Amino acid sequence: MTDSFDDLRDLYQEVILDHGRRPRHARRLESFDATAKGDNPMCGDRIEVWVKYGPDGTIADTGFQARGCAISVASADLMAETVIGRSKADTHALFDAFREMARTGTCPHCDALAEPLERLEPLAGVHEYPSRVKCATLAWHALVAALDGGKEASSE
Amino acid sequence: MNVTTRPAMLDVARIREDFPILRQSIRGKPLVFLDSAASAQKPRVVIDAMREAMETQYANVHRGLHWMSERTTDAYESARDAVAALLNARDRHEVVFTRNVTESLNLMAHSYGRGVLQPGQAVVISGMEHHSNIVPWQLLRDARGIELRVAPITDAGELDMEGFEALLADGKVGLVSMTHMSNVLGTYTPAERIVRIAHAYGAKVLFDGAQAVVHRRVDVQALDCDFYAFTGHKLYGPTGIGVLWGRRELLDAMPPFLGGGEMISSVSYERSTWAEVPHKFEAGTPPILEGIGLKAAIDYVQAIGYGAIAAHETSLIDHALARLGAIEGVHILGRAQDRGGVVSFALDRAHAHDVATLLDRQGIAVRAGHHCAEPLMRRFDLESTARASFAIYTTQGEIDCLADTLMRVREFFT
Numbered sequence: 089m090t091d092s093f094d095d096l097r098d099l100y101q102e103v104i105l106d107h108g109r110r111p112r113h114a115r116r117l118e119s120f121d122a123t124a125k126g127d128n129p130m131c132g133d134r135i136e137v138w139v140k141y142g143p144d145g146t147i148a149d150t151g152f153q154a155r156g157c158a159i160s161v162a163s164a165d166l167m168a169e170t171v172i173g174r175s176k177a178d179t180h181a182l183f184d185a186f187r188e189m190a191r192t193g194t195c196p197h198c199d200a201l202a203e204p205l206e207r208l209e210p211l212a213g214v215h216e217y218p219s220r221v222k223c224a225t226l227a228w229h230a231l232v233a234a235l236d237g238g239k240e241a242s243s244e
Numbered sequence: 245m246n247v248t249t250r251p252a253m254l255d256v257a258r259i260r261e262d263f264p265i266l267r268q269s270i271r272g273k274p275l276v277f278l279d280s281a282a283s284a285q286k287p288r289v290v291i292d293a294m295r296e297a298m299e300t301q302y303a304n305v306h307r308g309l310h311w312m313s314e315r316t317t318d319a320y321e322s323a324r325d326a327v328a329a330l331l332n333a334r335d336r337h338e339v340v341f342t343r344n345v346t347e348s349l350n351l352m353a354h355s356y357g358r359g360v361l362q363p364g365q366a367v368v369i370s371g372m373e374h375h376s377n378i379v380p381w382q383l384l385r386d387a388r389g390i391e392l393r394v395a396p397i398t399d400a401g402e403l404d405m406e407g408f409e410a411l412l413a414d415g416k417v418g419l420v421s422m423t424h425m426s427n428v429l430g431t432y433t434p435a436e437r438i439v440r441i442a443h444a445y446g447a448k449v450l451f452d453g454a455q456a457v458v459h460r461r462v463d464v465q466a467l468d469c470d471f472y473a474f475t476g477h478k479l480y481g482p483t484g485i486g487v488l489w490g491r492r493e494l495l496d497a498m499p500p501f502l503g504g505g506e507m508i509s510s511v512s513y514e515r516s517t518w519a520e521v522p523h524k525f526e527a528g529t530p531p532i533l534e535g536i537g538l539k540a541a542i543d544y545v546q547a548i549g550y551g552a553i554a555a556h557e558t559s560l561i562d563h564a565l566a567r568l569g570a571i572e573g574v575h576i577l578g579r580a581q582d583r584g585g586v587v588s589f590a591l592d593r594a595h596a597h598d599v600a601t602l603l604d605r606q607g608i609a610v611r612a613g614h615h616c617a618e619p620l621m622r623r624f625d626l627e628s629t630a631r632a633s634f635a636i637y638t639t640q641g642e643i644d645c646l647a648d649t650l651m652r653v654r655e656f657f658t
Contacts, residue, residue, distance in 0.1 A: 093602060093605065093652065093653075093656055096601070096602060096605050096656075099601070100598075100656070105657070109593070109657075130613070131597060131612075131613045131614075131628065132613060132614045132618065132627045132628050133597075133627075134627070155627050156595060156597075157595035157596075157597040158595060158657070159597075159598070217601060220601065223597065
């Protein structure tokens with residue numbers, strides 16, 4: 089760790105470096121109900137997401153395989169951690185809130201989602217790096233495409 | 245212009261004074277601009293030439309009968325002379341202005357591909373092409389049944405000459421379209437040998453010189469190639485102007501590319517006839533100011549001299565390979581013997597985009613990504629690299645700065 093990158097700590101918080109290095113959910117599910125790929129053609133990042141639903145329709149498990157930067161892998165992992173146990177509707181709402189946070193740094197109308205958003209908050213720093221926002225949202229685009237029955241998503 | 249007597253030494257400090265942008269600080273740190281292969285910065289003479297043209301003599305070209313238009317036409321057409329001299333073209337009419345290399349290559353795929361090549365013939369590219377020298381030929385293949393063949397490259401990132409020649413053996417290849425210098429690997433392709441082999445099998449040769457012309461003197465007569473493309477903005481000139489040089493008799497035999505004003509001889513509803521080359525390929529109001537800017541850029545480069553430029557860049561490359569190569573965990577892509585001023589590299593445990601963001605925070609601008617060469621990246625089993633590229637204003641100190649910072653980046657991600 090060096091002092092000279094201190095001003096990057098808002099972007100590369102320890103939790104991001106940790107999840108980027110050692111993602112917990114980076115695995116293909118053996119059995120799954122939905123899957124989709126995400127692709128950022130500008131930078132070549134790719135992700136594949138798998139989803140397994142529980143009997144009540146909530147997300148029972150999700151996993152991913154990604155080739156991309158620390159931000160995109162960490163975001164995918166934090167996303168998986170956050171959406172397990174949630175309904176499709178909740179996940180959509182969470183995606184909207186997260187996208188707002190990634191773009192602007194805050195989500196003023198997101199009180200109802202305060203608890204899950206807190207877990208994603210380490211990624212809020214990307215809003216200061218416009219070219220990196222898409223890194224953080226790619227996994228979400230893929231997940232939402234899977235939930236909606238799609239096959240491909242792009243972070244464009 | 246007398247450019248032959250200058251010693252092969254570049255006064256970089258003086259050259260840097262010619263580039264106003266280099267005085268800037270980024271995030272409180274001096275700008276270290278190592279992304280010139282994407283687009284180079286502009287010297288004062290280019291900025292001034294374009295501004296002065298707008299302030300004193302601007303009008304449309306080739307059509308006005310007034311003083312302003314005549315002056316501007318002269319200035320714009322003198323850019324064609326400058327390009328002809330730069331490439332040692334036999335005839336100034338062989339210089340076609342386009343928007344950029346991409347348009348030059350599309351012009352070739354359209355006019356030469358559809359007008360001269362026949363279905364059943366083939367086009368050969370290499371395994372280290374920019375997308376702009378892949379996609380136009382795919383479009384041609386799909387539209388006209390003209391096969392696209394890809395010459396293999398070696399693990400060192402050089403053209404596999406045996407593999408290349410084997411692709412020509414059946415005599416079906418009508419055109420070889422190949423980079424003269426890879427924008428990712430820095431490799432110079434052996435242009436003279438490529439031309440000799442291609443011609444022996446009856447194929448014409450087009451070079452994508454987007455990178456090469458920046459670093460080394462290009463003599464199309466000595467290369468004996470048939471077409472050569474380059475762009476202004478990488479050669480310290482403005483965006484929006486590119487060049488396609490072609491042998492006169494080949495250009496004459498090609499149908500027009502875009503239709504419109506400027507490119508016609510006469511127009512009626514029944515039929516139109518085309519202007520002579522190069523105007524046949526220059527439909528519409530051309531990039532007038534950009535042409536004037538390009539001429540200023542070429543004059544600037546010629547005054548410095550390619551001997552000095554090449555010597556400077558060789559020393560930069562040697563220094564960069566030594567410094568970056570000594571950093572544990574840094575992997576340099578490509579080990580070509582003959583290479584120009586770009587170095588692509590990967591860093592263990594750190595993605596190129598993360599590397600680029602950290603470097604940016606120190607004021608260092610590099611490119612990160614697939615560099616518009618996805619098939620090449622796959623060839624080396626990578627999805628992206630960081631790339632540092634050098635120009636006449638690049639200093640050894642900037643390369644040291646990159647190397648020192650990379651060592652800290654490595655710590656950051658360990």
